[in-house]
Amino acid sequence: MLVDLTAIDAAIILSGASFTVTGSGAEETVTGSANGDTINAGGGIDTINGGAGDDTVTAGEGADIIDLNAGADTLDLTEATAAGDDVTLNQGDGSAVDTSGGTFADFDVITGFSSGTAATNDDLDVTAAGNGTIQVVSQNNATTATNDLADGSHTDADAIRDFFNDSGMTFGAAAANDHDIVAVTFSDYTAVYLVDDADGDNVVDVGEIELLAHVDAVLVANDLI
Numbered sequence: 001m002l003v004d005l006t007a008i009d010a011a012i013i014l015s016g017a018s019f020t021v022t023g024s025g026a027e028e029t030v031t032g033s034a035n036g037d038t039i040n041a042g043g044g045i046d047t048i049n050g051g052a053g054d055d056t057v058t059a060g061e062g063a064d065i066i067d068l069n070a071g072a073d074t075l076d077l078t079e080a081t082a083a084g085d086d087v088t089l090n091q092g093d094g095s096a097v098d099t100s101g102g103t104f105a106d107f108d109v110i111t112g113f114s115s116g117t118a119a120t121n122d123d124l125d126v127t128a129a130g131n132g133t134i135q136v137v138s139q140n141n142a143t144t145a146t147n148d149l150a151d152g153s154h155t156d157a158d159a160i161r162d163f164f165n166d167s168g169m170t171f172g173a174a175a176a177n178d179h180d181i182v183a184v185t186f187s188d189y190t191a192v193y194l195v196d197d198a199d200g201d202n203v204v205d206v207g208e209i210e211l212l213a214h215v216d217a218v219l220v221a222n223d224l225i
Contacts, residue, residue, distance in 0.1 A: 078112030154191035
């Protein structure tokens with residue numbers, strides 16, 4: 001089954017209408033609209049593109065391919081048998097904070113993620129968001145203990161900036177405008193950031209950080225591709 005909500009009459013889309021799609025147990029392709037859709041894919045090996053808008057996606061059983069696209073999306077990967085879902089994050093999934101004292105918002109929230117090295121574990125594809133390095137670091141990776149991160153501080157722009165600049169990580173080493181991916185692991189979740197060291201000086205400002213996603217698992221390097 002192919003469901004493409006982008007083909008719906010423009011007058012309906014512009015009205016702000018959202019859609020609910022419920023799949024079957026078969027292999028399906030679902031493309032969301034520009035609004036906040038609800039997609040329940042069901043079983044089968046499905047291909048899901050959320051489209052723009054703040055979507056709610058339940059992937060269901062099977063090794064699904066999911067591109068959350070734009071918007072602050074909520075994705076549930078819970079399944080009875082882990083099958084190796086592939087989830088794409090995109091630049092612009094979250095929002096940067098231009099000034100100190102800000103809070104990251106509008107990021108994706110992913111639950112039911114199966115972390116690990118087995119073929120049946122899930123993958124987080126960040127190649128569409130970043131063209132630089134991929135780093136996975138612990139919340140306690142700062143050189144100075146006072147710059148380590150507490151659980152729940154992943155949306156604090158100043159705390160994240162200070163942590164990045166005190167963690168011995170390298171940004172912008174290849175060239176200015178590299179988009180590096182940093183996954184910070186907390187006690188029972190991971191926050192995935194895009195870092196755009198626009199001036200290539202290896203000093204990160206709050207406006208150069210974007211929180212892409214909150215994932216309810218402690219990710220390992222093999223989870224990010």
